[in-house]
Amino acid sequence: MRSEIAGKPSFAHIKLAMEPGETVRAEAGAMVSRSPQIRPRATFNGGFFTALLLRIFGGESLFVNWFTAEAPGELVLTQPAPGDVLELDLKGNELCLTEGSLIAATAGVDIGVAWAGFASWIGGEGLFRLTVSGRGKVWLGGFGALVAIDVHSPLTIDTGHLVAYEPTISLRTRMSGGIFTSLAGGEGLVMEATGPGRVWLQTRNLDAFAGWISPYLPG
């Protein structure tokens, strides 16, 4: 399978040249176009109970589409928000994802949920976290550009900007400063990531954008 990320960084989308027998799992609604020889199949997101768990705690869709090439062809996938797409190779390692960042993965990648803790929940990232593991390619999307940071000493991250992190990263939520700074400084709660490990951040935040655009919307 050859893959190309076109339209970087603001309208990134995934172009896959697929060979016979290759399969890609994509989020519901991610398909832009396909050759007719690439057949879609909708299934529960990993069995009924897993799907329910992923839906409720991982923010995933209940169903996913599997695209299998019967003959060579092209599949184009995208995400709802304008932003960048990151392709990562899993070689038996695991990654943790925040809600909404997974776009697609090749067939050898396992998707599951793991307990993330109350700190994550307070930080707006959910009680559970989505994990991807196994072997294959994973495509992640974000609003804005995506930035990878290697965390050696603790890193403070604004809530709503975390896209993915390695499982060696531990997260906790704290106020951005004292009570006054936290409430009046516009930063409120922040997350603190302790490594060593890598985190991926998005440079824009959909919640903040929604708040910004709201007064301009008619009605």
Add this chain to the structure above:
Amino acid sequence: MQIDLVNRPSATAAIVRMSRGERFVAEPGAMIAMSTRFSLDTDTRGGGLMGGIKRMFSGESFFQNTFVAQDDGQELVLAPTLPGDVEILPLRGGRLLVQRGAWMGSGDGVTTKTTNQGLTVGLFGGQGLFWIECTGEGPVLVATFGAISAVDIDGEFIVDTSHVVAHEDTLQLAVTKANDSLLGSFVGGEGLALRVTGRGRMWLQSHNPTDFGRTLDPLLPARKG
């Protein structure tokens, strides 16, 4: 006339470089800057009252602006409202069908009119009942939310309903299930798709404004009234 696209694909603007006497028709509001030696005609371009009204059905404006260069070396800068891409579609005597709302401008040799692609594509094709038909010769500028890419189709091709920007009329569109089963199409989130057959070029947009709206909507703070 020469057109350059700058700042692709997220903030694309078209710079139309024109010589004396050349004319360019643009969507009202698309001009963001221009040289001083232009004259501007605002009318329905021969379509009369009905032409203007029909154009409003296809998501365009009642009037169109024609920019006429009064001197050599004049520059007209056009840009859409949305963050997104602009593409130049060359027309050489064929017929192009452009998605409702995507047309941003065209050379004076291009005639635009409102048309439809049949009731099924109109109602279920996700692009509205009306399309803009471009005939004649010259450049056509289209603008969309997302990056634009061209696909040369020979045979059959499946595209999500909200991603078609424009296509040559040698291609036929039909509404189909996105999946083998009807249930799979809907639970898989793809719903209906367009089955494109024939031989010709189609332009697609990488992003879907409806999906972005759905993602953004639950995040919007509740508003009064």
